[in-house]
Amino acid sequence: MTHAVPLTRQDVADLYGRGLLDLVYEAADVHRRHHDPSTIQCASLLSVKTGGCPEDCAYCPQSARYETGVEAGELMDVDAVTAAATRAKQGGADRFCMGAAWREATDGPEFDRVLEMVAAVKALGLETCVTLGMLDRVHAERLRRAGLDYYNHNLDTGREDYASIITTRTYDDRLETLRHVRDAGIKVCCGGILGMGESHDARIDLLHELARQTPQPESVPINTLVAVAGTPLAGQAAVEWDELIRVVAVARILMPTSKVRLSAGRAQLHDATQTLCFLAGANSIFLGGRLLTTPNAEPAEDFALLERLGLHGMPTDVTTSS
Ligand code: SAM
Ligand code: DTB
Ligand code: SF4
Numbered sequence: 382m383t384h385a386v387p388l389t390r391q392d393v394a395d396l397y398g399r400g401l402l403d404l405v406y407e408a409a410d411v412h413r414r415h416h417d418p419s420t421i422q423c424a425s426l427l428s429v430k431t432g433g434c435p436e437d438c439a440y441c442p443q444s445a446r447y448e449t450g451v452e453a454g455e456l457m458d459v460d461a462v463t464a465a466a467t468r469a470k471q472g473g474a475d476r477f478c479m480g481a482a483w484r485e486a487t488d489g490p491e492f493d494r495v496l497e498m499v500a501a502v503k504a505l506g507l508e509t510c511v512t513l514g515m516l517d518r519v520h521a522e523r524l525r526r527a528g529l530d531y532y533n534h535n536l537d538t539g540r541e542d543y544a545s546i547i548t549t550r551t552y553d554d555r556l557e558t559l560r561h562v563r564d565a566g567i568k569v570c571c572g573g574i575l576g577m578g579e580s581h582d583a584r585i586d587l588l589h590e591l592a593r594q595t596p597q598p599e600s601v602p603i604n605t606l607v608a609v610a611g612t613p614l615a616g617q618a619a620v621e622w623d624e625l626i627r628v629v630a631v632a633r634i635l636m637p638t639s640k641v642r643l644s645a646g647r648a649q650l651h652d653a654t655q656t657l658c659f660l661a662g663a664n665s666i667f668l669g670g671r672l673l674t675t676p677n678a679e680p681a682e683d684f685a686l687l688e689r690l691g692l693h694g695m696p697t698d699v700t701t702s703s
Contacts, residue, residue, distance in 0.1 A: 387593070388592055388635070389589075390585065390589045393588050393589040393592065393631070393635065394585050396635070397581065397584070397585050397588070397631050401623055401627055404627060404630040404631065404634070405657065405660060407630075407634055408633040408660075408661040409660050409661060409662065411633055411637050411662065412637075412661075412662035412664070415637045416662075416664055418664075419691060419692055419693060420664065420693060420694070420695055421659070421665065421666060421687060421694060421695075422640055422642075422664060422666075423473050423475060423665070423666060423667075423695065424475070424476040424477070424478055424508075424667055425469035425472070425476070425477050425478065425667065425668055426478045426480065426667050426669060426671070426677075427457075427462065427465050428480050428481075428482070428673040428674060429456060429462055429479045429480065429481055429498065430454065430455070430457070430482055430491075431443060431451065431452070431453070431454040431482055431674060432445070432451040432452055432454060432482055432674070433445045433454075433482060434482035434483065435484050436514075436547065436549045436550065437547060437548055437549050438537075438546065438549075439545075439546045439547065439577070439613040440537075440546065440574060440577055440606055440607075440609075440612060440614050441612065442607075442609040442611070442674050443482040443673070443674060447611045447613070448611045449609050449610065449611035450611065453482075456481070456491050456494055456495075459494060459498050462479065462501065462502070463498075463505070466501070466505055466507055467505060469507070469668075470505055470506070470507055472668065472680060473680070473684075473694045474507070474669070474694075475507065475695045476508035476509075476510055476531070477502045477507045477509060477510065478510035478511070478512065478570075478667075479495070479499075479502070479509075479511045480511070480512045480513075480673050481495070481513045483513050484514045484515065484550075485514045485515035485516065485517075486513045486514065486515070486516050486520040492523075495511065495513065495524075496523060496524065496527040497527075498511075499511065499527040499528050499529050500528050503527075503529075504528075509528055509530045509531070510529075510531035510533055510570060511524065511531075511532060511533070512533035512534065515550065515554060515557075516532065516558045516562060517561060518561050518564065520561075521562050521564070521565035521567060524565070524567065525565045525567050529567050530567070530568055531567065531568045531569070531600060532562040532568075532570065533570040533571070533602070534555065534558050534559055534562065534569075534570070534571055535571055535572050535573055535602065535604075536552070536572070536573055536587060536590055536591065537573045537574050537587075538573055538579050538583050538584075538586075538587055539579070539582065539584070539585070539586025539587045539590070540586055540590065541582070541583065542579055542580070542583040542586075546577060559571060559594070563596075568599040568600070569599055569600070570598060570599065570601075570602060571591060571594075571598040571600075572591065572600075572601045572602035572603055572604065572642070573587045573602075573603065573604065574604040574605070574606055574645075575603065575605050575606065575620045575625060576605045576608075576619060577606055577614055577617060588628070588631055591632070591635075592635035592636055597636045597638070597639055598639055599639055600639060600640045600642060600665065601632055601639045601640065601641050602644035603629055603632060603641065603643060603644055603663070604644040604645035605619070605645065605646030605650070606620070606646065607645050607646055607648075607649075607672070607675045609674075609675065619649060620646075622650075622651065622654040622657075625650075625654065625658065626654065626661050629641060629658045629661045630662060633662025633663075634662075640665040641662055641664060641665065642663070642666065642667070643658050643663040643665070643666050644666075644667060645667075645672050645675070647666065647678045648677055652686050652689075655686065656686075656690060659690065659692065668683060
């Protein structure tokens with residue numbers, strides 16, 4: 382959506398400060414005007430290169446700086462990735478997201494192999510997504526030519542708080558990669574994490590930054606922190622259920638046509654919280670028992686919940702536009 386009048390931070394703060402049920406009511410209405418409310422998009426996630434990352438993201442079990450028990454691995458083979466994507470499709474996923482614990486994409490045989498993975502997954506009739514860290518124009522263009530539909534690159538939190546979470550890159554580095562992705566004609570998947578000890582102001586800043594992108598990100602993952610032992614954020618308390626629903630509702634109202642993904646942290650959420658998130662406009666999840674290195678909700682439980690709520694995944698072979 383493009384705003385006729387530029388969206389101010391105060392607009393976002395006013396929305397964020399409203400009564401929760403009032404917000405959910407409006408978000409549900411916006412959601413119904415722009416989406417089929419009975420459909421939940423199901424993406425599947427695979428870590429194609431795990432651990433040993435030089436970055437210092439305080440939430441991340443894959444940083445080489447923390448003792449988290451995650452072993453650094455090699456980049457997977459294309460055949461193994463294709464097999465995993467095939468299983469994900471059979472299991473009900475329509476998008477396959479491949480993550481690498483890299484600071485940035487660089488030239489060489491490993492990047493070439495990622496291009497092969499993208500082409501192979503695309504050939505299965507799945508939407509393709511990768512998250513490889515920072516990306517320049519040339520690598521973005523090569524990914525698009527290989528058949529990449531989406532690039533995931535999160536802003537994670539507000540600009541002011543960013544340096545307290547990550548020191549090895551800047552907010553502007555993040556925005557620059559997002560520009561390269563956009564300019565190459567790849568769709569943008571960009572969101573953040575709740576539960577890192579952030580203030581309401583940081584959440585408002587993040588929502589403002591996401592919503593004022595033109596065009597807005599087609600996918601907006603809302604992660605809640607999976608607090609992993611050994612990371613600096615291991616001791617963080619879980620996000621309150623109403624705070625998560627509030628952020629989902631504001632994201633839905635501000636970004637009416639985007640897919641809002643209830644992303645990491647669902648394994649720790651009560652069904653009732655997830656239900657209210659779906660009502661407030663969340664319409665995408667990661668399906669599969671594993672995220673990148675941590676457990677996700679079990680598919681059987683997800684299908685049972687969706688059925689109880691009268692929701693269903695997208696029919697496979699239907700390509701989505703957002
Ligand atoms: N290295 C790349 C990067 O940082 O962009 C791609 C992989 S990184 C694991 C992708 C995203 O996963 C991060 O931006 C962050 O939002 C999310 N993430 C990582 N660890 C998390 C955790 N413990 N809890 C919730 N989200 C997490
Ligand atoms: C996103 O926003 N969340 C996903 C995906 N994009 C790549 C990653 C979640 C990772 C959770 C921690 C782990 O499993 O390592
Ligand atoms: Fe590395 Fe990405 Fe984890 Fe940061 S979030 S430590 S860049 S894998």
